[in-house]
Amino acid sequence: MRITLLQGDITAQAVDAVVNAANSSLMGGxxxxxxxxxxxxxxxxxxxxxxxxxxxxxxxxxxxxVATTAGDLPARWVIHTVGPVFSPEEDRSDLLASCHRESLRVADELGAATVAFPAVSTGVFGWPLDGAARIAVGAVRAAATRVREVRFVLFTPDAYTAFEQALTAG
Incomplete structure (x- = not known):
């Protein structure tokens, strides 16, 4: 599998599946x-x-x-995943890694070859970028998947830098 990085807008990605950093209600946010x-x-x-x-x-x-249609997005599907809220008192790294593994499992069920991920849990859920990038890249690399390309689409320069460092570190 090829892992690529891009700074930009995930909703503009022409891929098979876009991963949505959803909240548990699935009603938008x-x-x-x-x-x-x-x-x-x-x-x-x-x-x-x-x-x-x-x-x-x-x-x-x-x-x-879980997957839904992508509606008017240039992707075929949206894979919604709920990341954990960061806690300095409790290690929730497993849950963040699970978001990536489960999204790729759903992508395999759909037959998706290309998947775009955002920096799950790094916004209002407060996960530090460096740790989130390390966990995300590690989980994707370790996943047994038929997906051919995973694209991390990072909205800010800081997020891009964190993911670039995680990608080159291991």
Whole structure:
């Protein structure tokens, strides 16, 4: 698998699947989640509502992933994953790694060859960029997947630098 980095807008990526750093409600929010729902249009929210009414009545659990249509995005699917909120008192690294593994598992189920990830949990969930980048890159590298390209699409120069350092470190 090839891992690439790009600074930019994840909602503009023409890939098979875009990973959404969702909240457990699946109803949209701020950051990446809000951008995906705004640019993708109402069909994403409609599918999320159906998921909430059926399989995920209490919301999507942290570390898990589920797919919907990509609506008006240039991708085929959106894979929603809920990252953990950072805690200095409790190591939640496993949950953050799980977001990446589960997203790739869902991508395999869909037959996706190209997947774009944001920096999951680094926005309002407060995860330090360096640690999140190390965990994300490590989880993707270790994943048994048929995905041919994983693209980390980082919104800020700081995020790009953190992921670049994680990618070259190991």
């Amino acid at each position: 701020g950051g990446v989640d809000g951008a995906v729902h705004r640019r993708g249009g109402p069909s994403i929210l409609e599918e999320c509502r159906r998921l909430r009414a059926s399989r995920y009545g209490r919301g999507l659990p942290t570390g898990q992933a």
